[in-house]
Structure formats: C-alpha cells, structure tokens
Amino acid sequence: MTGYQQLEVIAKGLHQIIERDPEKSYLRRLSKQVDRVIAKGRTQANDLKESREWLGKVAACLRYPPSKYPEAQITGQQVAHEMETLQQQFQPKKKYRRPQMVLCGKLHRLWNSYGEQLLPCYDIPGLPPDNLQIESLFNHLRRHQRRISGRKSTRELREFGHCQVLFMADSQSELLDQIRQVPLSDYKKLRKQLEAGEGTRKFLHRLHRSPEETMRFLVDRYSACRKEIASGDPSQFDLNIHPP
Numbered sequence: 001m002t003g004y005q006q007l008e009v010i011a012k013g014l015h016q017i018i019e020r021d022p023e024k025s026y027l028r029r030l031s032k033q034v035d036r037v038i039a040k041g042r043t044q045a046n047d048l049k050e051s052r053e054w055l056g057k058v059a060a061c062l063r064y065p066p067s068k069y070p071e072a073q074i075t076g077q078q079v080a081h082e083m084e085t086l087q088q089q090f091q092p093k094k095k096y097r098r099p100q101m102v103l104c105g106k107l108h109r110l111w112n113s114y115g116e117q118l119l120p121c122y123d124i125p126g127l128p129p130d131n132l133q134i135e136s137l138f139n140h141l142r143r144h145q146r147r148i149s150g151r152k153s154t155r156e157l158r159e160f161g162h163c164q165v166l167f168m169a170d171s172q173s174e175l176l177d178q179i180r181q182v183p184l185s186d187y188k189k190l191r192k193q194l195e196a197g198e199g200t201r202k203f204l205h206r207l208h209r210s211p212e213e214t215m216r217f218l219v220d221r222y223s224a225c226r227k228e229i230a231s232g233d234p235s236q237f238d239l240n241i242h243p244p
Helices: 002-020 025-061 076-089 098-118 132-149 156-168 172-179 184-209 211-231
Strands: none
Touching: 002 025, 025 076, 025 098, 076 098, 184 211
C-alpha cells in the first residue's frame, strides 16, 4: 500500500512537470510507464485498502488497542454480538477480492478457535486483552538471566520467574491488592479453562517424551471405558484421554 501510494504521488508530480514543459520526452515516457504500473495494480491496491479498513473495524469491535479506548464500558457478550454481526457483513467476492477472502477466512477461523478465550478480558476488571506486557517483562528477565549467568538456557525462570514479578509492585501488599481485583470465582473458572486448553499440548508433549507410557495409559483407559459402557449408562462416564 505504501509503495502504491508513493507511485501515485510520483505520477502526479510527473504530470505536473509535463504540463509545464511538454518537450520533456524522457519524462513523458517515464510517466507512461508509471501510469501503466499504477493501472495494473489498482485493483489489488483497492482490495488491500478495503481489507485494511475491515481490519480496522475488527480492531474497533475488540476495542483494541486499549489505550485508544481508555474508558470503554463493554461486556464480553456485547463484543461477541458485534463480532458476529461484523462477520455477517464481511462477505467478499471470491473471484476479485483475494486479500479480503484471506482476511475473512482467518477471521472466522481465529474467532471460532480463540474468541471465547478473549471475551473474559472485558468482564474482569484489570485483565488485559493481550499478554504483550508480561511477555516483555519475561524477555527482560531472560536477557538479565543470560547476562549474569553466561548461559543460554533460561529454564530457571520457569520456576522462579513469577517471584520476580514482585518488582512490578512497590510492595507485597500492593501486589496482593492487584491480585485481589480479580474475583476468586472468576479466577478458578478461568484456571479450569486454561488447564482444559493446555490438555492437548501436554498430551502431545507426553506422547513425544514417553510414548510407551502414554499408549499404555490410552489402552488401559479404552478398556476401562468399554467395561463401564457395557455395565451402565455411557453418558455418565468420563472419556477424557489426557493422563492426569
């Protein structure tokens, strides 16, 4: 988009020069070449421009970035409703709008996969919509750990990194006050959602590290489920395949 806009400015300047001095044959030929490139890319540039506008609508629907909406009072249910309405309106044509089709497909896929995990940040005061700040903090801690230890590995941060978050607060009481802003019931609910979301990743990690033990667990669990189904109501049994 930036390159195309620069070409448009260049073409406009060339036309102004040619109007003032028509004898500039070199600039006239150059202007024709620039006009040809602009005409060739006009459809795609307009498509990209519209895609960018739709992306801005998605960001506005999510009230992102938060600094742009400092006093926005909205619930996760309202955001979900607005996002569903936006997806219904965003119906690009497949033949002529390839960038918009890519954006539309990824929007549907990402929202269906992660939309429910984004909504709690609108209902819980103080919960940010992203983890950029905490990632920045841990990246700073990793660099510091490498500098003072001379080692590339920063595995120690997995066990002790959360203790260093204390440096973000002036005192332990201030840190506790920040934590207590989140209701305990909401924390437990989201903690269960996080554990459920991490189940697949943990299962694959266990499968790569201990394939025999994992498969033995699956076989035993399958046999137990068959016995339970044969002896009672199958709707009452837990069919979870992830080891505890």
